[in-house]
Amino acid sequence: MPWNDNSQGPWGGGESPWGRGQKNNNNGSGGRKDPPGLDELFNEVKKRLGGGGGGSGAGGDNGLNFGNFGVRGVLLVILVLVAGWLLTGFYRVQPDEQGVVLRFGQYVNTTAPGLHYHFPYPIExxxxxxVTTVNRTDVGQTFGDQDRGVGGRANTNESQMVTRDANIVDINFSVFWRIKDAGDYLFRIADPVVSVKAVAESxxxxxxxRENLEPILTEGxxxxxxxxxxxxxxxLDEYQSGIEVTQMQLQKVDPxxxxxxxxxxxxxxxxxxxRLRNEADAYANKVIxxxxxxxxxxxxxxxxYRNRVVAEAEGEAARFEKILDEYILAPGVTRERIYLETLEQVLKGNNKIILEQDGGGQQAIPFLPLDRLMRQPNNQNNGAAQ
Incomplete structure (x- = not known):
């Protein structure tokens, strides 16, 4: 007896385990609708896949038949899926990035910016x-996202340090760094940010x-x-961290x-x-x-003056030698010429009164003060000016 033949089953009254029978909509009479059997379900699946109907009886096909779709269609679908999976291996690295290739989770190599290929996931x-972003790590002072550059909470455990002369100095500083080698950065150190801060503080x-307090506070x-x-x-290079420190900046250095x-x-x-030293240097640079x-x-x-005097002396000596030569040739003429030249130099610029020596000169008034009369107009002009 089939498993669904339960007209006299253990539930009695012709009931099935799915409940009481339902009315037939065609004839209006009461009855039961039995669930389909396994053969019917299998045949329905084969029909949906394109195969013909029929059970396990004669003329039926017990093998799986894909109908018009066929084995070639299945292979084509598989090839398309494999090709799409292989195409997912192409990737692009941006100019500000480095590509780090992992094969089954293990680091393989680093790629430069551009288009590259790797074995698709989950192989690689x-x-x-x-790698071009400059990161900032602060030591001695903790900044939040809203107050960076304005102020922060001081951390004396990090900021207070001892100098060579046994003084305590309170230092806050910042470290600016970027990724130099992405592979080393990701796999050589566990926590890069914590490592950078620890190395910077140390x-x-x-x-x-190694320094005294005064140079640190002033020019050092x-x-x-x-x-x-x-x-x-x-x-950091010894640790092979893949990090490059671009700048270290002291923010606050106080006792x-x-x-x-x-x-x-x-x-x-x-x-x-x-300031006074600078003023003195400026004055010295001006006066000196x-x-x-x-x-x-x-x-x-x-x-x-020396050159002029020497030249005049040499000229006078040369002139005297020439006069001497002329005096040797004509003593009388030369003597008279020298006498006249001397009178010219002596009387030059002085007031002179010339009187005739013959009888006509006797008629002049001997006491006439001609020289004073000549100076009188000059004195009157000077008095008028005063």
């Missing part, structure tokens, strides 16, 4: 971290421990930054709060000293060139 996968403590800040940056880069007022007074006095210029002027004038 690619990570593309940003390096700064070492550099501060840039030297401290450079030394700390170089030492930190060397340590402890208990003595900060006294240090500020000292710093103000040092600034006044520097002027004095040097005046000295050079006097030297040049003296040199010119």
């Amino acid at each position: 996968e690619v990570l593309t971290p940003k 390096v700064m403590r070492e550099v501060i421990g 800040r840039q030297r401290t930054e450079e030394q700390a940056q170089n030492l930190m880069q060397a340590i 402890p709060a208990e003595v900060i007022d006294a240090f500020r007074d000292v710093e103000a006095a040092r600034q006044d000293q520097e 060139p002027e004095a040097r210029g005046e000295a050079e002027k006097i030297n040049q004038e003296a040199e010119a």
